Structure formats: structure tokens, C-alpha cells
Amino acid sequence: MAVDRSETVILKPRTDKREYRRIVLPNSLEALLISDPETDKAAASMNVSVGHFSDPEGLEGLAHFLEHMLFYASEKYPVEDSYSKFITEHGGSTNAYTSSEHTNFYFDINSDSLEEALDRFAQFFTRPLMSPDATLREIKAVDSENQKNLLSDGWRMHQLQKNLSSKDHPYHKFNTGNWDTLEVAPKAKGLDTRLELIKFYKQNYSANLMQLVVYGKESLDKLENLVESNFKDILNNDRVKPCFPGQPCSSEHLQILVKAVPIKQGHMLRITWPVTPNIRNYKEGPCRYISHLIGHEGVGSLFYVLKNLGWVMSLSAGEGEWSYEFSFFCVNIELTDSGHEHVEDIVGLLFKYIALLRNSGIHKWIFDELVTICETDFHYKDKIPPINYAANISSNMQLFPPEDWLCGSSLPSRFCPSILNMMLDELTPKNVRIFWESQKFEGCTDSLEPWYKTAYIIEKLTASSIQKWVDKAPNEHLHLPAPNIFIPADLTLRQVEEKVQFPVLRRKTLFSKLWYKPDTTFFTPKAYVTIDFNCPLSNFSPEAAVLTDIFTRLLTDYLNEYAYDAQVAGLYYSIRCSNAGFEVKVVGYNHKLRILLETIISKIKQFEVKSDRFSVIKETTMKDYQNFKFQQPYHQAMYYCSLLLEEHRWPLTEQLEILPFLEADHLTKFYRDLLSRTFLECYIAGNIGSTEAESIIVHVEDTLFKSSQPTSKPLLPSEHLTKRIVKLESGLGFYYPVEGLNQTDENSALVHYIQIHQDNIKLNVKLQLFALLAKQPAFHQLRSVEQLGYITVLMQRNDSGVRGLQFIIQSTVKDPAQLDARVEAFLKTFENKLYEMTDEEFKSNINALIAMKLEKYKNLKEESGFYWKEIVDGTLRFDRKESEVAALRELTRQELINFFDSYIKVGTPQRKTLSVQVYGALHSAAFQSLIGDSSQPQNTQIRDIFSFKRSRPLFGSFKGGLGLMKL
Ligand SMILES: [Zn+2]
Numbered sequence: 001m002a003v004d005r006s007e008t009v010i011l012k013p014r015t016d017k018r019e020y021r022r023i024v025l026p027n028s029l030e031a032l033l034i035s036d037p038e039t040d041k042a043a044a045s046m047n048v049s050v051g052h053f054s055d056p057e058g059l060e061g062l063a064h065f066l067e068h069m070l071f072y073a074s075e076k077y078p079v080e081d082s083y084s085k086f087i088t089e090h091g092g093s094t095n096a097y098t099s100s101e102h103t104n105f106y107f108d109i110n111s112d113s114l115e116e117a118l119d120r121f122a123q124f125f126t127r128p129l130m131s132p133d134a135t136l137r138e139i140k141a142v143d144s145e146n147q148k149n150l151l152s153d154g155w156r157m158h159q160l161q162k163n164l165s166s167k168d169h170p171y172h173k174f175n176t177g178n179w180d181t182l183e184v185a186p187k188a189k190g191l192d193t194r195l196e197l198i199k200f201y202k203q204n205y206s207a208n209l210m211q212l213v214v215y216g217k218e219s220l221d222k223l224e225n226l227v228e229s230n231f232k233d234i235l236n237n238d239r240v241k242p243c244f245p246g247q248p249c250s251s252e253h254l255q256i257l258v259k260a261v262p263i264k265q266g267h268m269l270r271i272t273w274p275v276t277p278n279i280r281n282y283k284e285g286p287c288r289y290i291s292h293l294i295g296h297e298g299v300g301s302l303f304y305v306l307k308n309l310g311w312v313m314s315l316s317a318g319e320g321e322w323s324y325e326f327s328f329f330c331v332n333i334e335l336t337d338s339g340h341e342h343v344e345d346i347v348g349l350l351f352k353y354i355a356l357l358r359n360s361g362i363h364k365w366i367f368d369e370l371v372t373i374c375e376t377d378f379h380y381k382d383k384i385p386p387i388n389y390a391a392n393i394s395s396n397m398q399l400f401p402p403e404d405w406l407c408g409s410s411l412p413s414r415f416c417p418s419i420l421n422m423m424l425d426e427l428t429p430k431n432v433r434i435f436w437e438s439q440k441f442e443g444c445t446d447s448l449e450p451w452y453k454t455a456y457i458i459e460k461l462t463a464s465s466i467q468k469w470v471d472k473a474p475n476e477h478l479h480l481p482a483p484n485i486f487i488p489a490d491l492t493l494r495q496v497e498e499k500v501q502f503p504v505l506r507r508k509t510l511f512s513k514l515w516y517k518p519d520t521t522f523f524t525p526k527a528y529v530t531i532d533f534n535c536p537l538s539n540f541s542p543e544a545a546v547l548t549d550i551f552t553r554l555l556t557d558y559l560n561e562y563a564y565d566a567q568v569a570g571l572y573y574s575i576r577c578s579n580a581g582f583e584v585k586v587v588g589y590n591h592k593l594r595i596l597l598e599t600i601i602s603k604i605k606q607f608e609v610k611s612d613r614f615s616v617i618k619e620t621t622m623k624d625y626q627n628f629k630f631q632q633p634y635h636q637a638m639y640y641c642s643l644l645l646e647e648h649r650w651p652l653t654e655q656l657e658i659l660p661f662l663e664a665d666h667l668t669k670f671y672r673d674l675l676s677r678t679f680l681e682c683y684i685a686g687n688i689g690s691t692e693a694e695s696i697i698v699h700v701e702d703t704l705f706k707s708s709q710p711t712s713k714p715l716l717p718s719e720h721l722t723k724r725i726v727k728l729e730s731g732l733g734f735y736y737p738v739e740g741l742n743q744t745d746e747n748s749a750l751v752h753y754i755q756i757h758q759d760n761i762k763l764n765v766k767l768q769l770f771a772l773l774a775k776q777p778a779f780h781q782l783r784s785v786e787q788l789g790y791i792t793v794l795m796q797r798n799d800s801g802v803r804g805l806q807f808i809i810q811s812t813v814k815d816p817a818q819l820d821a822r823v824e825a826f827l828k829t830f831e832n833k834l835y836e837m838t839d840e841e842f843k844s845n846i847n848a849l850i851a852m853k854l855e856k857y858k859n860l861k862e863e864s865g866f867y868w869k870e871i872v873d874g875t876l877r878f879d880r881k882e883s884e885v886a887a888l889r890e891l892t893r894q895e896l897i898n899f900f901d902s903y904i905k906v907g908t909p910q911r912k913t914l915s916v917q918v919y920g921a922l923h924s925a926a927f928q929s930l931i932g933d934s935s936q937p938q939n940t941q942i943r944d945i946f947s948f949k950r951s952r953p954l955f956g957s958f959k960g961g962l963g964l965m966k967l
Contacts, residue, residue, distance in 0.1 A: 002026070003228055008402040011411075014379045015524070021220045022402050025228060027236040028208035032393060032405060033223040034215040036386070040855045041092070042114035042216040043386035044121060045106035047394040049211075050204040053100045053170035054242050059186060059196055061177015064098040065142050066197050070105070071096070072134045072784075074123030080134065081780040083120045088776040089845055090117070091852040093387065100170070101242065101323055104395055108387035110851040111217045115226060118214065122230040125205060135194040136183075137787050140813075143179040144790035147812055148632065149452075151745055153262045153437070156452040157270070160260055161435060163449050164253055164458070171248035171326070174451045207236035211397035213390040241398075247326050249274050249433070255463070257434045259441045260456040263742075264630050265623040267335040267438040269343060271350060275426045277327035278319050278409060279399060285370070285412025286423035287329065291318040292370060293357055293480070294331060294350075297564040300479035302353040304561055309474070310612060311339030311346060313620050324399070329427060336616055340438055347434065348473030351466065354427050356478055362417035369484055373569055374411050376488065376589075380524055382859035429466035486569040488591035491525040494518070494689050502878035503683065503867050507694050510714040511701045512680035515871055516693050519686045519860060527590035527686030528864040529597060531700065532872065534679040535581035536719040537670075542650035543658050545577070546621070547670045550662070551607070552582050553617045558603055558610075566596050573600065579723045579800075579872065581678065587861060590687045594696060601703050605711050607671055614664040625656045629741030633749035634791055634810040636741055637916045641751045641806075644736060644914060644945055645799050647724040647954055651945070678704070679715045683871060685864045722874070722957035725802040726949055728755045728912035735915040736942040737816070737930055747789075748920040750819040752807040755912040756903045758955050759801040759875050765849070765887045766899040767803055771796050772849055773837075774830055778807065781826050788814055788822060801873045802955050805904065815926040816917030824906045834900055842893045850888050853881045874958035 004024040010032075012020060019035040052063045071094070073080050087094050092109030105124060109117045149155040165172050174181070186193050212231060214223055254274075262268070278287035295317035297303045306312040313334040320330040331350060333339075339346060383389075396408045404411075445455040496518045506516035519526075538548040552575045563573060571588035573596060584604075586597050628639075643649050680700065684693040704712045728734060740748070757763040775794050783792035789811035797806045807823045814822065857863035870876050877883065902910050919927035942948045 003224065005224070010405055011403050012406055013381055019220055020406075021224065023224055023227065025207070025232050027232060027234055028238075029210050029212060029231055029234055029236075030397060031212040031214065031227050031231070032397065033220050033227065034213065034390075035218060035220045035223060036215065037217050038856070039215070039217050039386060040111050040851065041108045041386050042111040042117070043106065043108040043390040044114075044118060044212065044214045045104060045387075045390035045394040046121070046125065047211040047398060048103045048105075048205055049101065049209040049241050049398050051099050051101045051103055052173060052175035053244055054200075054204060055173060055175070056196065056200070058181075058189065059191070059193070060174045060181040061142060062182070062196060062200055063103060064175060065139065065177050065182055065193075066200060067096050067098045067103050067105070068138050068142060069130050069135065069197060070124040070128050072138070073129040073131070074120075075127040075129055076123050077120055078129055081776065081784055083123075084779070085776040086120055087117060089772065089848055091848045092117070098175070100175070100321070101244075102395060102398065104391055106387055106391040106394075108385065110848055112851065114214075114216045114218070118226055118230045122234070125207075125210065125231070125234045128201070130194060130197055132194055134784075135197065137784065139179060139182045139193070140787040141783065141790050142177050142182060144787070144810075144812065146176045146178040147747060148790055148810065149176065151263050151630065151742065153264055156263070156449070156454045157260065157268075157435065157437060159452050160258070160449045160454050160456060161270075161272070161433075163451075164256070164258060164433075165248040166246075166250050166253070169246055169248040170244050171321075203237075204239065204242075205234075206239040207231075207234040208238055209241055210234065211394050213394040213397070215386040215390050243325075244323070245325055247274055254431055254433060255429070255461045257436060257459040257461050258456055259445065259459070260435060260437045260454055261439060261442050261445060262437040264627045265439065266627070267337070267340040267440070268436070269333040269335055269346065270330060270435040270437075271333070271347065272320060272328045272330045272433045272435070273427050273431045275319075275327050275329045275423055277322050277324060279322070279324060281416075281419045282400075282409035283412060283414045284416040284419040285409065286420050287319045288370060288374075288409075288412055289362075289367060289420050290329070290357070290423055290427075292568070293366070294353065296481050298481045298561050300477065301481060302350060302478065305349065305476040305478060306333070306339070306346060307560075309342070309476075310616055311336055311342050313616070329423070336619060340440065343436060344469040345473045347466065348469035348471070349476065349478070351429065351470045352473060353478050354424065355470075356480075358421070358424050360480060362420045363480070364415055365483070366480070367412070367415050369487065371412060372487055373484075376491070377570055378407055378411055380491065380526070380589075382522070382524065382526075382861065385858060429461070429463040432461070432466070434461070481565075484565040484569055486566040486571055486592045486596070488525065488569065488571075488589035490591045491589070493523055493525060494687050496520055497690065503685070503871075506690060507697060509701065511705050512682055512697055514694065514697045515683045515867070516690055517683075517685040517864075517867060518688070518690065521857065521863070522860050524860065525589055525591065525687050526587070526860055527593055527684070527688045528860050529586045529593065529696070530583060530683045530864075530868055532578050532583045532681040533581040533675075534681060534715065534720065535674050536677065536715065536721055537674050538577070538581040539579075539648050539650075539721070542654040543662070544670070545650050546655045546659055546662065547667055548577055548582060548674065550614070550617055550621055550667060551671060551674065552576050553621065554609070554613060554667075555600075555603060555607065557613055557617060559600060562599065563596060566592070571596055575600070580681070580721060581674075597696065598699065601700050604675070605703055609664045609668045609671070611664040614667060618659065618662065622656070622659050625652055625659065628652050632791075632810065633740050633745060633747045633918045633920055634751070634808055637749040637751040637918045638808070640736060640738060640916045640918070640945070641753055641914065642799070644916070644942070644948065645726050645802075647726065647949070675704075675712050677715050677719060678712045679720070681871065683864065683868050685867070686860050720959070722959045723800050724954040724957050725799045726952045727955055728914055728952075730912055731909045732940055733911075733913045733915065734940050734942055734948075735820070735917060736945070737917045737919065737927060739924065739927055740918050740920045743921055743924070746812050746920050746922045747810050748812070748814075748816050748819070748923050749810045749918040750807070750816040750823070751916040752820055752823045753797060753804055753914045753916070754806070754904055755802065755804040755914065757803055759803065759873075759877070759958070761877075761880075761883045761887050763899070764803065765884050765891060766896055767796060767805065768884075769845060769849055769888070769891070769896055770900060770904065771805060773834065773845055777830055777833065778826055781829070782807075782809065782822060786822060788819060801875050801958055812920070812922055815923035816915075816919060817926065817930060820915050820917065827904065827906050831900075831905060834897060837893065839893060842896070846888055846891065850885050853885050853888075876958075
């Protein structure tokens with residue numbers, strides 16, 4: 001039988017020059033080939049139509065565990081982890097996920113290496129090896145992955161919703177798996193998990209249930225040959241696609257109010273209804289239409305009304321978990337403390353808004369607006385990394401006909417009021433499930449969810465009790481949104497006068513600096529504008545930092561109802577704290593960008609503290625700060641590492657201490673001081689002419705500095721602030737032991753940081769090459785072999801231009817001091833591998849790194865992100881990639897070894913390390929004995945972060961005048 005390539009026309013974006021071809025191999029494997037001659041990264045993704053819904057009874061997590069095991073080894077490549085090693089050493093990355101009904105594996109790689117990568121990848125689906133020893137080890141990784149999720153509210157609440165459904169429906173299942181479900185319980189029943197894995201694999205991994213996407217620079221014919229030769233041997237047992245008819249919720253699971261206790265501070269309301277899956281009518285797009293309206297944030301919307309009542313912080317609406325058979329429509333509302341006291345009113349108002357939608361009928365103009373937005377979005381979509389593109393498409397392939405593989409359900413086109421009404425009719429009190437989370441329910445619950453142990457209680461609701469809530473809810477003026485003024489109509493491309501390769505300093509005054517880069521690469525009607533307000537007072541003290549934070553949050557809050565439409569129309573903005581003050585960013589279609597930016601600037605100028613909004617924002621800020629203690633322990637370790645290294649970084653504990661005493665008046669006064677002197681560092685790129693770019697900044701200057709009552713004056717020369725980094729000590733290993741902030745969390749974590757140098761092209765490339773060489777061996781040793789924990793990473797670190805290496809590990813099996821010892825043991829064994837590296841291996845890694853550096857930017861955002869970092873750090877190496885490639889071409893093996901011997905090798909006199917050790921609940925005894933042990937080398941133990949920082953010298957800043965950037 002030959003490959004079937006019966007022509008199907010696949011709908012693609014107008015601006016997309018790539019070629020696509022669908023083929024079906026004789027074994028029924030369906031594949032999409034994507035040929036992109038310009039790409040420097042190739043990618044592939046295999047979707048297998050089986051997921052955790054198919055887990056055998058009593059072997060929860062088997063599908064997910066199999067996903068892990070396929071990475072280990074194959075008959076053809078029996079060396080463990082050699083697949084990942086090959087991909088990493090050729091500039092790529094790998095990943096996979098398991099969902100309810102599919103498992104998706106994907107990778108990317110430098111485009112020259114696609115052929116061999118495909119051969120290795122294909123072994124997953126032909127002849128994998130799952131040794132008993134590896135199987136036993138990897139159960140620990142799955143268990144550690146589950147340990148990481150145990151105290152995460154997202155996972156806990158998801159499982160609670162699943163648990164409160166029919167036991168006969170697979171939606172009810174626990175999907176991750178753990179040591180108990182994959183090892184202890186099967187053993188007790190006389191089952192061998194490995195044999196079960198193999199059985200599951202043989203049954204389900206059948207070619208007719210697989211969809212493959214391959215993305216490369218080769219021609220379609222060449223890609224077709226590659227796919228055919230590599231994937232034709234996948235067995236096809238004509239397995240019928242698993243199907244799970246029926247609904248997860250029977251009547252006992254509807255009309256319920258579930259009160260649950262979360263880990264974090266804050267109150268959440270999740271209102272859900274079982275509905276007809278949107279996919280059954282995706283051309284009519286019922287979910288998109290209804291979620292657009294219920295989730296709207298403009299004047300008259302549900303959110304607008306609830307926000308003005310001071311009851312909610314955020315609201316989102318849309319389809320939740322779904323399959324072809326069932327689906328949930330969800331409205332998630334983050335409540336304020338006051339909102340928590342008005343849940344009946346809030347639910348009442350939600351049903352009032354739904355009734356309004358029903359009574360006012362389906363509006364063609366709203367549907368048409370959505371169609372315009374969706375079409376513009378599809379046809380002017382930015383290129384994304386091929387790995388994500390391939391994975392998205394392969395998961396679409398089992399759901400949509402080939403012509404819609406690229407667009408999926410993102411292009412509604414048929415206006416059909418009856419289908420939209422049908423979904424609206426499903427959002428009734430009779431069908432509703434309400435999940436309400438708050439720590440206030442602690443002690444008032446009577447049940448425990450079995451997998452995550454979330455405490456909850458169920459109350460029955462009736463349609464009439466909800467009707468009472470509707471009747472007594474306040475009479476607010478809810479109405480449909482006005483037409484969206486931000487939909488771009490002008491999508492023409494500007495003629496670029498000067499074809500510059502790098503950003504140029506276009507304008508410099510006492511008030512601002514404008515860096516400008518026209519689009520010479522992407523040819524999209526989009527632009528990128530960043531204005532960094534350098535305000536010396538913004539980070540002057542912990543109090544100032546908190547007030548600046550509240551100021552940016554309040555500004556965003558004030559702008560929301562106006563600017564929400566811009567985001568809907570693909571024009572995004574953010575206002576957030578930066579190192580120097582705060583940063584305003586607007587990214588998206590350039591047509592209406594100026595209108596939005598000028599509104600933001602005028603809001604900054606006319607900023608007033610509204611006391612009701614101040615107290616809501618203060619409350620949320622407080623919860624955010626408090627919730628830091630529930631972050632993953634490895635996040636905590638990374639936070640301490642930054643706190644130890646950055647000169648002006650204030651501890652959250654101090655900010656949390658100050659926050660309760662801050663009032664609206666403090667901010668009113670602070671705002672005037674904050675903006676009284678400022679300097680604007682600006683970057684404008686994309687589809688905007690240079691004259692226009694200048695006029696944008698002139699307008700901002702005029703508004704702030706030159707009106708009759710100017711808000712701001714320029715900075716005095718002494719006021720330009722810079723961020724500086726603490727220098728560690730050669731030959732000394734500092735360590736900072738600390739208990740985890742949440743002492744019910746059993747996980748410990750380690751960041752082992754090796755500080756190396758300040759930005760320097762030659763040293764940079766040595767560090768990068770070392771990181772590339774050591775990354776996979778470190779993962780293999782510390783995770784696959786030693787199974788220290790699911791999170792085990794070796795990566796580079798860059799703090800404002802100061803570079804180093806860091807190992808990040810989260811573990812329940814070893815305490816942080818022991819983890820630290822394992823890192824050093826790894827480096828010692830790796831030493832020999834490095835010395836014994838052949839010239840060929842060295843060259844191949846150099847080439848891979850060069851290819852990674854020469855990778856073109858995918859889109860304007862990526863390009864701008866790179867240049868903006870050069871500006872913010874003050875390094876201004878816009879030609880960094882080119883210079884580093886040149887340095888790499890000259891680098892010798894011996895130079896790399898010398899670099900390792902001088903900076904990284906354990907025991908070498910120049911080595912500078914900092915080990916941040918967060919002790920979890922399982923290791924608190926180890927922590928106590930460490931702290932109490934006077935025989936420990938006290939000179940290297942950091943007992944107080946601030947004394948340590950005060951006692952250390954700092955690296956110079958690149959903004960110092962002697963550096964690259966002149967202030
Ligand atoms: Zn996993």
C-alpha cells in the first residue's frame with residue numbers, strides 16, 4: 001500500500017508562506033507535514049488518542065506514567081536518556097503531557113538535525129525498552145511530581161470537582177498517579193506495574209490512533225520520505241478509538257454548593273454547568289459568543305457592576321474541561337472579603353445577566369465583531385516556536401476535519417441564533433454546580449477529598465432558592481457592551497525608510513531617551529512600545545516599593561473598563577513595577593495603539609487615589625504577599641537567592657509588615673513625590689515610522705513635563721539609579737539554610753549557585769557551552785538515576801549582567817545539605833567526562849550552540865524582548881549574538897577545560913558559590929541540628945541576609961558611565 005496524499009485544502013493564514021501536506025501511511029498513521037524553508041528550528045509532535053480516562057481500575061496514573069517511561073530507552077538506542085541527550089546537544093528541547101483522552105509527545109531541534117531526531121523519536125512508538133529497574137525508579141519521579149502538586153489549590157480544586165461526579169464516569173478518576181497507585185496497591189493485588197505498562201502500551205499505542213506533525217526546512221517530498229521511513233513500522237492493531245459516552249454529573253451532582261478550604265488566602269467562586277461541547281458546533285461558536293459577554297469587563301458588564309460594588313477582583317468565563325461527549329461552562333470569580341459576604345447576591349446578579357442575554361436576544365453585530373476579531377487574529381497571527389505550533393496542531397488533528405487543523409475552533413463563521421440560545425438555555429439554576437473556596441470554612445466541613453485531602457462540605461440548592469437570590473440581588477444597571485472601538489481597520493504596512501539591523505538611539509532629551517527599531521523582518525501591522533519611568537523614589541525603601549506596587553495596580557484597575565476592549569481586539573498593555581520605577585508596555589496592532597497609550601499617560605498624569613478602590617487593592621496586595629509562603633519551596637529558594645544577590649531588594653516580610661499601616665493619604669502624597677522627578681527610557685519597534693515614534697514620545701513629554709502645571713521635572717544627574725549585584729568570595733562556599741515558609745509542605749529545595757563573571761563575550765560563551773554540555777548529564781544523574789525529585793534543573797543565571805550557573809532541586813528524599821553534596825558529587829564525576837570529551841563531540845556542541853544563537857526571532861515580541869533587556873541592563877550589546885558566534889568559532893577545547901577548572905570545579909580556589917537551602921517539613925530535624933551545630937564553618941553560613949549583603953562588595957553597573965551605557 002502506498003502513502004495516501006489525497007489533496008485536502010488546509011485553511012491557512014493569508015500571510016503564511018509555509019507549505020502543508022496531509023498524508024496517511026499504510027499503517028493508518030495520519031501526518032501533517034509543514035515545510036518552512038526559513039526555519040532554523042525543526043519540530044515534531046505525536047498525539048496518541050489515549051489518556052488517563054483509559055487507566056485500568058486500580059492503576060491510577062498508568063497512562064501518565066507510560067508517558068514518562070517512553071523517554072527512557074529503546075531497543076535501538078538502549079542507553080538511558082540518550083534521546084533527551086541527543087536533542088539537548090543539538091539545540092532542542094523535549095516534553096510531553098497526558099490529558100484525559102490523549103497523550104502528546106513533542107520536541108524541537110536545530111533544523112539540520114531533524115532526520116536523526118525523528119529516528120530516535122519514532123522508537124517511542126515502535127520498540128521502547130522499559131527495564132524493571134528504570135520502571136521502579138521512574139515511579140518515584142511521578143510520585144515527586146504528585147508531591148509537588150499536593151498543596152497547590154489549582155490541582156486540589158480540579159480534583160474536588162472530579163471527585164463530585166459519577167463514579168462510573170472516567171472524569172471521576174485521579175490522573176497523576178503516585179507511589180501508592182503505581183507500586184504499593186498493584187503489588188498488593190499481585191500485579192506487576194511494568195507488565196501492566198507494556199500491556200497498556202500494546203493495546204493503545206496503535207498507529208491508527210496517532211496523529212503526527214513534522215515541521216522542517218526540508219521540502220514536503222523530503223519530509224514525506226522521512227515520515228514514511230521512520231514511522232511506517234508502528235504497529236496498527238486497528239484499535240477502536242476509546243469512547244466515553246454519558247455525562248460525568250448525574251442529578252445528585254447538580255444544584256450543589258460546595259464549600260471547600262483552600263491552602264491560600266483569598267476567596268474563589270467557581271460556577272459551572274454541564275453544557276453541549278462547543279466542538280459539536282464550533283463553526284457557530286456558542287461558547288465564544290457567550291463567554292465574550294459573560295466575561296466582558298466594560299461598562300454595564302457583570303464584572304463592571306460587581307467590581308464597583310467592591311465584591312470581586314477578577315472574573316473569567318469560558319469552557320472548562322471538555323471532550324466530544326461532555327463539557328462544562330465555567331465562570332470563575334475571585335472575591336474580595338466583602339464579596340465573600342455577598343455570594344448570594346453575586347450568583348443572583350450572574351443569573352440576572354444570563355436572563356438579560358436571553359431576553360435581549362442574540363445580536364448579529366456582536367457576532368460579526370467577534371468574527372472580525374477572530375479572522376484578523378488568525379490571518380495576522382505571529383509565528384510561534386515550531387515546537388508549540390506542532391503540538392497545538394497534532395492535538396487538533398483528532399478533533400477537527402483536515403481543512404480546520406490549523407484554525408481549530410478559533411474561526412466561528414456561521415451565525416446561528418438557535419445554537420447560541422441553546423447554550424444559553426443550558427445555563428440554568430437547575431444545572432448549576434457552585435464551588436466556593438475560602439479559609440473561612442475551616443472547621444465547618446465534614447468531608448475530605450481522597451487524593452489531595454481537601455476539606456469540604458456539600459449543601460443542596462434548589463432552583464427556587466437560587467431564584468430567591470436573583471430576586472433579592474441589588475438592582476444594578478446591567479447591559480450589553482458598546483461596539484468595540486479598538487478593532488483595527490488599518491492593517492497596512494509602513495514603508496521603512498532606513499533598514500537598520502539594530503535599534504538606534506533616535507532621540508535624547510533631558511526627559512527621555514528613545515530607542516527605535518522599525519520592522520524589517522516580520523511584516524505585520526503590529527508594534528511594541530515600552531516606556532520605563534525611572535523614578536528614584538520608587539525603590540527608596542520597603543514602604544516606597546509597596547506604594548509603587550499599589551500605584552501600578554490602581555492604575556491598571558482604573559483603566560480596566562476602558563482598555564478591556566483593546567485587549568479583546570488584540571492590543572495588550574501592562575503597567576508594572578520595574579527595577580528603576582515602573583514600566584508601561586503596549587503591544588499589538590498599531591492602528592489604535594496611540595489612542596490607548598495616550599489614555600494611559602493621561603491617567604498617570606491625572607492619577608487620584610480613590611479610597612474605596614485603594615482598600616480593595618490593598619487587600620489583594622496583602623493576600624498576594626501572604627500567599628508567597630505557599631509557593632513551591634524551589635520558588636522560595638530562588639527568591640532568597642535574588643534577595644541575597646540584589647543590592648536594593650526588599651524582603652517580602654518587611655513589606656508585609658508595613659502594608660497594613662498604609663492608607664490612601666500615604667499614596668496620594670507618595671504619588672506626587674514619585675513622579676516629581678522622572679526620566680523615561682523608551683523603546684518603540686514594529687510597524688511605526690520614525691517620525692511617528694518621535695511624536696509619540698514628544699506627546700508623552702509634553703503631557704508630563706511641559707504643561708502649565710507639570711507633573712514631573714527631569715532627574716538630577718546624581719539621581720540616576722542602577723541595580724547592582726553582590727560579589728561572592730573566591731574559594732568560599734556561602735550557604736543560607738532556612739525553614740520552608742509553609743511548614744506543612746514536606747518538600748525541601750536547593751539552589752546551588754556558582755557565580756562566575758560579569759558580562760563578557762568570551763566568558764559568556766564558555767559558560768553557555770558548559771551549561772549545554774552538563775545540562776542533560778545532570779538531569780540524568782540527579783533525576784533519572786538518583787531520583788532526587790521531579791524538579792531537577794541545571795541552568796544559567798543572569799542577574800543584571802552578572803552570570804553564573806545554578807542547580808535547582810526540589811525533593812522529599814534528601815535534605816538540602818545532602819542535595820548540595822549530590823550536586824558537588826555530580827560535578828566531580830562530570831569532570832572526567834569533560835576532560836575525556838573528544839574533539840568531535842566538542843565541535844558538534846559548538847555547532848549546536850552556534851545554530852541556537854543564529855536562530856531568527858519568531859515575532860516582534862521576541863525580538864523586542866531581547867533588545868529591551870540590553871537596554872534595561874545597560875549592556876547595549878545589540879550585536880550580542882553575532883559577537884558570541886564569532887567567539888564560539890574561536891573557542892578551543894582546552895579553553896573550555898581551563899574555564900571549568902578555574903570557576904566551576906569543586907575545590908578550585910576561584911570558585912564562588914552560594915547554596916540556598918530551604919528545609920521542608922520532612923527535614924526540620926536536620927535543620928535544627930544544622931543551626932545548633934557549632935562545629936559548622938560559621939564564616940560561610942549566612943545567618944542574616946542583610947548583614948551579609950552589607951558586608952559584601954558589589955559588581956559595578958553597566959550604567960556607570962565607564963560601562964556601556966551613558967546616563
Ligand atoms: Zn509527568
